[in-house]
Amino acid sequence: MSDRYWDAMDSPFGRMVAQVNGQGGLLSMSFFDHAEATAVAAGARHDAPRLAAVMAQLREYLAGTRQQFTLPLAPSGTPFQHAVWAALVQIPYGETISYGELAQALGQPGAARAVGRANATNPIGLIVPCHRVIGGDGSLTGYAGGLPRKQALLAFERQHKPQPGSNLALFD
Template identity: 55%
Template sequence: MTEHSERTHTVVDSPVGPLTLVATGGVLSGVYLRDQRHRPPEHTFGAPDATSPALTAAATQLAEYFAGDRTAFTVPLALSGTPFQRAVWAALCDIPYGETVHYGELAARIGRPTAARAVGLANGRNPVSIIVPCHRVIGASGALTGYGGGLPRKTHLLNLERHTLTTRV
């Protein structure tokens, strides 16, 4: 394995349960919830490493997010996916904190207005939960549809962001 493909991980506690943080080549490449749909097998996470600068930075930023002290993440990411998936994930990062968009709107934002279903599939494959805010995508009716970590976690994340915004005013 080359230095650029070496993977390490750590597990941190959060209000939505344990989060497994994964770094590839020293850059954050995964944030996985327990029992998350499309969660890779544990053996692919690499060796445990609670001292990795990338994982420590991600853990700190996530703790700040859950405390209501952070509304944007700055930790560098190494996202592995198809060009379409990466376009969707980049568009997710443009959804403002505390706001939601529906799948069709996200599809239009990436120039693929008829690809709402494909956007949903790419959204579900997001390897960096919370930091790449796939929880901010909802159904066209406004219903909380689909979240790889489960709807109770999606509800928690959206409520946290709304509460943070209303207490900062």
């Protein structure tokens, strides 16, 4: 019996497929078309109720009302990859950072290429926002979902990013 479960939903950015383990930890989130969604889920069982929280948070993100995800993450990877992925979730919504800046933030200023490789192997796209990492010259570089999708995600976030002062308390 499989300890992996999946569900999928369509979005303006393409079909999204998520997988969780038996404890509800998010293993992966990828963009795929309908044919690929079936292939990626091979070995996992479809279980929409088990992934309800994941899909709800993705819908909130797509509505422009969620800027940060609060899901338990359980990706497989090396300690270095985990450090890079943990740093990715710290990149603010609607903002970008270069591979070099990310390497420096990790205390490894000469590791921009290694950071790039770890970024490329991120199994939890969008939720662990590898699309927010750009080239040192500001150019869009490398994205498993394709550069047009990366550009669209960044534009979407910039459009929905709260403006300073937009969340002022009504009563102090």
